[in-house]
């Protein structure tokens with residue numbers, strides 16, 4: 001599928017979302033693949049690889065295709081990025097909760113479970129570190145312009 005991918009700082013968090021102007025054909029079917037049936041094209045509909053699909057239909061023109069892609073961006077992708085951004089708010093509490101749980105497991109000599117939680121924490125911190133590195137790079141590029 002030749003869809004649209006977000007490549008900004010939160011790309012990892014929205015990796016499974018690839019936008020597309022799906023093609024509604026005159027027989028009523030909606031095609032997200034790239035077939036040769038363009039003559040039967042009736043409308044473009046904003047769609048995502050995760051299964052999300054807009055209700056609105058856009059004209060079967062290049063402008064309609066762009067409008068469908070823009071709709072995917074504003075109605076579907078933007079809220080996902082906003083959710084990823086706002087997950088920072090609860091993150092310290094989430095992490096502290098995991099730390100307390102890991103401590104309890106160690107004290108209870110349940111080291112296997114403690115290790116599992118610590119691995120999860122390391123992966124989470126690593127993931128967020130990559131995001132911040134992306135944000136940092138974006139700021140540097142912005143400053144140069």
Ligand SMILES: [Zn+2]
Nearest residue numbers: 017048050052
């Ligand atoms: Zn999606």
